[in-house]
Amino acid sequence: MNEFKTKYGPWAIVTGASSGIGKAFSEHLAKKGINIVAVARNKENLRKLQSCIEDQYAVKVKTIALDLYEPNAAVKIGELTSDVDVGLVIANAGIQNHGLFSESTDVDELKLLALNVSGPMQLSHIFAKRLKLRGKGGILFTSSGFGYQGVPYFANYSASKAYLITLGEALNVELKPYGIDVTVISPGYTNTPMAEGTPIDFNKMPIPQQQPELVARVGLHALGKKATVVPGLINKALVWGNRLIPRIWPTKLLGLLIGYARIDDRVDVNL
Ligand SMILES: NC(=O)c1ccc[n+]([C@@H]2O[C@H](COP(=O)([O-])OP(=O)(O)OC[C@H]3O[C@@H](n4cnc5c(N)ncnc54)[C@H](OP(=O)(O)O)[C@@H]3O)[C@@H](O)[C@H]2O)c1
Known part of the structure; x- marks a missing residue:
């Protein structure tokens, strides 16, 4: 049995598995011989993922069609996976609001916090306890390069991703003595819906466009090696560069760039 499967198998939970980066995580894990618990809302996409993976690899896929906005969605995931031995949790699902913060609705901003902050926190809290009992495993958070500074027009989104970076760094140190690896991946602009x-x-x-397959590969490779990882040299350089200049500079620069590159100035929230 390969080392990765021994440490993080036999089952991995992937939230947001129905498309984009989460789908790529699921495919990479299946290649490594790990069974998947795929979580998302879209039943049809989950069913397609299940048959595509089970046809190609000798692994099983269990699907959980769930709106992670529901209260205690993470508790439900815990309950629905009580019959399988989960070694890895990938808190990947997230949503993005964009436009002027002052003009969005509080419902949309609170929904973003539920999906991007409370959900991953609660999921990692439940599984930190479970993984501790088995003495090995991993937790991987999908943050964003936007989490490394405030980003105008993506204010709450960038703040939510900063939360994941900080939470993941702390858990990396806290959980290491219990054999649990925690990593936060912060992709840049990635080709997804x-x-x-x-x-x-x-x-x-x-900024370069990346493919979800690369992001997933880099994230899984970093597990057990790094607390945080940024895929791609240019994205890495941007994050490292931030440390050498006053904090507000990259925020001002991104404000200018996004203002210039915005396709329209409608205040559109909730993709
Ligand atoms: N694409 C980028 O440029 C980029 C850059 C940095 C970070 N990220 C992060 O990467 C992660 C994955 O995003 P992606 O780019 O792969 O986008 P995506 O293709 O739109 O995937 C988002 C996933 O989250 C699920 N999801 C959304 N709302 C949900 C809800 N209420 N309940 C359950 N599942 C829900 C979606 O499935 P259903 O619709 O079926 O529910 C889908 O599987 C996100 O956390 C995002 O912030 C993306």
Whole structure:
């Protein structure tokens, strides 16, 4: 049995598995011989993922069609996986609001916090306890390069992703003595439905587009080695560069760039 499977198998939970980066995580894990608990709302996409993975690899896929906005969604995931031995939890699902914070609704901003902050926190809390009992395992959070500074027009989104970076760093140290590896991956602009729906002309932004397969591969490779990881040299350089300059500079620069690259100035929230 390979080392990865021994430590993080036999089952992994992936939230947001129905598309984009979560789907790529599921496919990479299946290649490594790990069974998947795929969580998302879209039943049809989950069913397709299940048959695609089970047809190609000798693993099982259990699907949980669940709106993570529901109160105690993480508790439900815990209950629905009580019959399988989970070694890895990937808190990947997230949503993005964009536009002027002062003009969005509190319902939309609170929904974002439920999906991007409370959900991953509660899931990691439940599984930190479970993984501790088995003495090995991993937790992987999907944050964002936007989490490394405040980002105008994505204010609550960037703040929610900063939370995950801080939570993951702390848990990396806290859980290490119990054999649990915690990593936060912070992708840049990645070719997924979420990015496609963002009203920004990314050609006007000096950032490369990445593929979800690369992001998933880098995240899984970093487990057990790094507390935080940023895929891609340019994205890494941007994050490292932030440390050398006053905190507000990258925020001002991103405000200018996003203002320039916005496709329209409608206040559109909730992709
Ligand atoms: N794409 C980028 O450029 C980029 C960059 C940095 C970070 N990220 C982060 O990467 C993560 C994955 O995003 P992605 O780019 O792969 O986007 P995506 O393709 O739109 O995937 C989002 C996933 O989250 C699920 N999801 C959304 N709302 C949900 C809800 N209420 N309940 C349950 N599941 C829900 C979606 O499934 P259903 O619709 O079926 O529920 C889908 O599987 C997010 O945390 C995002 O913030 C993305």
